[in-house]
Amino acid sequence: MKAIRKKLIGDQAFLFTGLGLGFTFTVQITTLTSGDFADLYAIITTISRFFALTGSYLSIIGLLLIARIPWIENALGHDRLVVWHRKAMPYALYMITFHVLLVGLGYAGAEGEVIGYELWLMTTTYPWMLPAAVGFLLLILAGITSYKNVRNSIKYETWWVIHLYTYLGVALSFMHQILTGGMFIGHPLNRAYWIGLYLSVVFSIVTWRIIIPVARSIRHQLVISKVEVEGPGVVSIYVSGKNISKLNAQGGQFFNWRFLSKDRWHESHPFSLSAAPTNNELRFTVKALGDSSKDFVNIKIGTRVVIEGPYGIFTRDMARQFKHATLIGGGVGITPLRAIIDEIPDSTSIDVVYRARNHDDLVLKAELDELTQRRNVKIHYLVGSRVEHPINEFSLKKYVPRFADSDVYVCGPQGLIDDVVSACKSAGIPKDRVHHEAFLYHAQ
């Protein structure tokens, strides 16, 4: 039932996104005049408006994707939302860039100016154009720093702060749309729709990214209670607090963690729970991957913690039957699987396939080994390269005789997930029994 309801909500989300896109098109269609096609430059200006509207709409959707709206998070899964955000936003940026260039060209042509000078004139003479130009530059900056090669060469924190400024960028560009856009001037309905769209984003972000996390952190009074070194560069951090079960967190989910110490309060990190939560304790396990995670060993006991979450639908609940469970983890991707094990009924037999590049990368190995003593869990360590240990239908069936009969959970790099998904497909495991979460967002 739960799965069906989630599917329905997902479909609705897409339907509403489509409806909004349709409304956005009509904002322009209903206000077109013959003057908009009077000559080549008028047509260019008209096209530029199309890009402006569609690009802005796409950027609004992109913001909603990461606004942590609970029912959308639950229906579609956090990692997918982030992936879609990443896919959509470059196009939004391209379209807005086209808008800027084309509107400059259209006006320049119509008024006989050089395009650069015309852009300057537009920026300095039209209302709210200067803020819009600043906003555009902020968006471009966030776009550049999110580009793969640049992203990898700057600190996560730098990227994050620049990304934070995109909210300002979107806000700054809003007034010029309403005050100079031909499709809004004198069209109260269009204007109301557009303002409503932006307000819904503001509401979502303020509610679910600010108010709720802050309220939760205050209510549950979370502090760091224990730091355990698990291995080279790997630590488990225990966070204690009040009434944690009211968070309804489950193994397999993650939080964004912010530690209120002098040197860390300004940054937050997404880490999965590495054990099922109890009523007074949460645990996550970190491997030194990010810029700050390497010194988590030195974090002080008693540091206050602010959380956003729980997020993610990579949970035990997603399973349909549970005759058998196959959990496949790559590297640190084992941590949410470890937490899921806690929540799988004891009667279910479990096979864990754990791939890591070398022995030092086997996070939580001692704990997993201990589990094999206590319950019906078998662990298959695959240490080495992908070539040494390919993941496909045959290899998985070799390790896990009941593979075709199981619910499959996989967490790790995208490559591993793709391999497992195609292995499940060829083994005839239906899609709704394959659950995956890419580790691209976590622990980066």
Added chain:
Amino acid sequence: MIRKTAFLITGTVAGVVGVLSYNPPQLNSSIASSNTEPLPEATPANSPSAQQVTPDNSPSPVNSKVKNASKPSTDKAITSKPAAEATTQPTPAASKTETSKTTASSSGTFAGETAVTRWGPVQVQVTIADGKITDVTTLQYPNGDRKSLKISNQVIPWLQQEVLKVQSANISGISGATYTSMGFRNSLASALQKAGL
């Protein structure tokens, strides 16, 4: 993914069709006649006094004019004029009754002040019969260079036609001819003021 795309496209089509069936596109007109909201840039220009649209030949951008115009809008002689395109039209009923009062007095031909734009002067002349605008001619328009002339030729007839339809200075500007549109509006507003309309 196919399923999701289907929902997305269905939504888009439903949105477009839904809105268009309620509010069909009017390609050949400008703005629906329900347009009661004046252009923000045009707001002050709707109550210009003679000082604002002086025919001085310094090529000052229209925007600076607009800023100046906001000051004398307190001028009683102007704001008390009944059918002026006041920024706040009290109620449709009120403006109607006031128009009918002046109907008898406003007939004839009135030339507006010359509005100087970045591309040249614009001057509009209106012919009024029984309080209705029956004809609009543009006495001066930007024609100094080939491009301006071309734009004027396209834009001016359209703006004139628009005035006849809307029966006020409350007409929409044309993108790509922003300055000409603004100048046209300013001059037209002053002409209508002279007519007491």
